[in-house]
Amino acid sequence: MKTCRVFLVLILCTAVVLGGTGCWDQTELNKASMVTGMALEPGDNMKYKVTFEIVNALETDPNKGGKGGTPTVIFSKEGNSIAEATQRINENLERMILISHFRVIIIDERLARKGINQFMDVLQRNRYVREDVIVLVGKGAPASDFLKTVYARGLYAGYKIQTQVETYRKVYGGVPRSHLFDIAQALLTEGRGLLLGAITISGDVEKSESLDAIKTISPAAVVKMAGAAVFRGDKLIGYLSNEHTRMVMLAGDYVNNTLFAIPGPGGKQTSPGGIDVQFYHMHAHMHVKMNGDKPKIVVNIQGDGKITSIDRNMKLTTIKGYETIEQMTSNYVNEQMQETVSYVQKKFGLDVFGFGQHYYRYHFRKFKPIAKEWNSLFTRADVEVKSNFTLRRPDLKTQKVEKEQIGP
Structure with missing residues (x-):
């Protein structure tokens, strides 16, 4: 009898609790x-x-x-x-x-x-x-x-x-x-x-x-x-700028897709003969160590891409044609990354790339004594960029549409 009474009390308490639930700070939409x-x-x-x-x-x-x-x-x-x-x-x-x-x-x-x-x-x-x-x-x-x-x-x-x-x-x-x-x-x-x-x-x-x-x-x-x-x-x-920001994000492995407009032989974006390459599945990783009294930084960049536009005659029916464009792309990205690092070092004197963060994570004991002066050390850092890009396809065309001359 006593057990039955306790059981009924528990049921009653449960019903009261469930019936009284609600949100004290509710707001009607x-x-x-x-x-x-x-x-x-x-x-x-x-x-x-x-x-x-x-x-x-x-x-x-x-x-x-x-x-x-x-x-x-x-x-x-x-x-x-x-x-x-x-x-x-x-x-x-x-x-x-x-x-x-x-x-x-x-x-x-x-x-x-x-x-x-x-x-x-x-x-x-x-x-x-x-x-x-x-x-x-x-x-x-x-x-x-x-x-x-x-x-x-x-x-x-x-x-x-x-x-x-x-x-x-x-x-x-x-x-x-x-x-x-x-x-x-x-x-x-x-x-x-x-x-x-x-x-x-x-x-x-x-x-x-x-x-x-x-x-x-x-x-x-x-x-x-x-x-x-x-x-x-x-x-x-x-x-x-947008371009500098992209390179900073690329160094930190935050960019997966992007397009590089590689300039023509004149070296300027307006020079004829430019090539546009769309990249996807991009990855980057860095290595940081102290070389004497200044940091030595290596940034490795990889990615797969396709040719979206070409303003010159290049044979894309051969492996050599692809290798030439891959090398041009690597050189261009390396130059852009080096220019961005140099600009940040001189303009701000502040490590926004996360090189110090990487050194802190993987070499904490070595980073701890130089933590307060890291930004100063960053301005004198030697930065090396290595790129390795692979072109998978030229999209729908292998050659630029251009009429061949007939006769001498």
Whole structure:
């Protein structure tokens, strides 16, 4: 009898617990606004200005079709902290905001030059902000302007910029990995400086804010990739071009697909006789050691590719023709990598390639005594580049289409 009573009590308690479950901080979707993009910049009257791109649900609902309005709405608010400005956004907005699905964070370069650690803590600490959100530096324009650009396809800016960054990295490799967790990793890692993707605006932003901008063939303003923002510690010190960024990413084995436009005999990109080679399955690895009082670095690059364009007569029906182009490609990539390393050494004096990180991982005891002076040692490092490329096919043609002359 006693056992039966205990059993009934347990059943009753279980029923009460299951019936009372719920989420204490739940938010009804029809009472919230979804944020798709966030911009941080200096405030006019307070320390920070936070701008949110918020989805206009009526225009993005495929079942209702929309009413001809903008796909998103922009709201801004100032505060002496990012958290304060975020909480005060409801002075302008009637609904609570959901930040768990926003795609991109854009940092104004004016803030980045003062240091990003002062406001990154609130983003990394917040449980609603995903670690894989993309963080970019806005170059040459206020950060909020990047969220105000209207696109003809009706895409909201946050999604468009995120897709643009991911696609550009996939097909060309000219932008670094710029997620929220990459920032923490770089700042906590020895021997590697922080790189974040950089974007800029080409065109008239004021005209692009109008809904009429999506009805034109040529966009009034376009967000463009601008390479990488270089940080010393947490402070922005300059930028790398798209081409230099690609070589930095290639050295770190972050580039899988890309295209090299090998110049003609004149040595310039405009010289006739150029060859375009598309590479895939690229890999790179490095070796770092100390040779006396300066580092000795070897970068090995490999990849498979195909010929996409050729502006000269070369016999691709023989092995020698392929070997010639493979050697030309190796020489070109070696020169570009050497030029990029030399530029970074002289311009920034900062190891953004991760050579020091590699030495730290594999030779910790040797790296520890020189950790504080590694960047100084990097500026004097001897860097050797070795490339080995294999051309698998010439695509659909083996020869350039060219009419042969008849007669003497």
